[in-house]
Amino acid sequence: MSIGKTPSRNEVLFVWFNRYAGVTLKTPSKTLVIDPVDVKPRDFKGVDAVLITHEHYDHMDPSLISELQKSTQCMIVADPTSVKKLRHLVSQEKLVEARPGSEVKFDSVSVKAESCNHPATTPVSFIIASEDDIKVFHTADSLPFPEMATLGEKEKLDLVFCTVGIAPGASPETGVEIARLTRAKVAVPYHTGSPADQRKFAELLRKELPKTTCLVPETGKIYQVSKRR
Numbered sequence: 001m002s003i004g005k006t007p008s009r010n011e012v013l014f015v016w017f018n019r020y021a022g023v024t025l026k027t028p029s030k031t032l033v034i035d036p037v038d039v040k041p042r043d044f045k046g047v048d049a050v051l052i053t054h055e056h057y058d059h060m061d062p063s064l065i066s067e068l069q070k071s072t073q074c075m076i077v078a079d080p081t082s083v084k085k086l087r088h089l090v091s092q093e094k095l096v097e098a099r100p101g102s103e104v105k106f107d108s109v110s111v112k113a114e115s116c117n118h119p120a121t122t123p124v125s126f127i128i129a130s131e132d133d134i135k136v137f138h139t140a141d142s143l144p145f146p147e148m149a150t151l152g153e154k155e156k157l158d159l160v161f162c163t164v165g166i167a168p169g170a171s172p173e174t175g176v177e178i179a180r181l182t183r184a185k186v187a188v189p190y191h192t193g194s195p196a197d198q199r200k201f202a203e204l205l206r207k208e209l210p211k212t213t214c215l216v217p218e219t220g221k222i223y224q225v226s227k228r229r
């Protein structure tokens with residue numbers, strides 16, 4: 001699930017690679033992989049960091065993370081519970097704990113951890129800012145929560161990933177509510193195995209938020225997002 005191409009300035013590329021929250025995000029200089037499960041470590045090349053949102057099996061696979069870390073020498077940024085589970089597998093200087101409000105920088109690419117409304121032990125979501133300041137909000141399995149509106153206003157988000165299924169309480173409707181609160185330019189329905197739920201999300205979004213662009217991804221395909229104007 002590597003991305004061979006390099007995005008131009010003011011662009012990022014992404015691939016959604018499983019039915020869950022698995023996303024590879026490539027900026028002009030960095031490659032970040034979020035919540036890799038159901039993939040092989042050798043499918044990834046040139047990874048700078050792996051980001052883990054919470055410890056559930058559909059988000060964190062310790063042996064995969066360990067292998068991927070060894071083969072790419074990448075950093076692992078993870079919520080506190082996942083850090084505990086990874087401590088014996090990843091060397092200390094490569095493992096960074098992410099708590100809501102914390103930020104890690106990879107040169108000029110920033111990864112901020114934010115809250116996540118999902119019944120895991122210490123879940124986080126991530127706001128990634130590319131070197132051109134394209135802002136991507138990876139909401140993990142989150143249901144909508146009021147502070148998403150504050151974050152949206154503050155960050156001027158370009159792209160938001162919206163859970164539309166599988167997680168408790170998640171539906172196309174809660175996904176659209178995330179798009180409404182965050183006011184990102186482009187909204188992506190994910191975390192589902194159901195194309196019907198993705199279509200439902202697209203339909204609702206068109207009706208309720210006609211100015212928001214809906215990008216319905218297929219797994220394994222590369223998509224490009226440009227800076228918001």
Ligand SMILES: [Zn+2]
Pocket residue numbers: 020021056058059141166167191
């Ligand atoms: Zn999940």
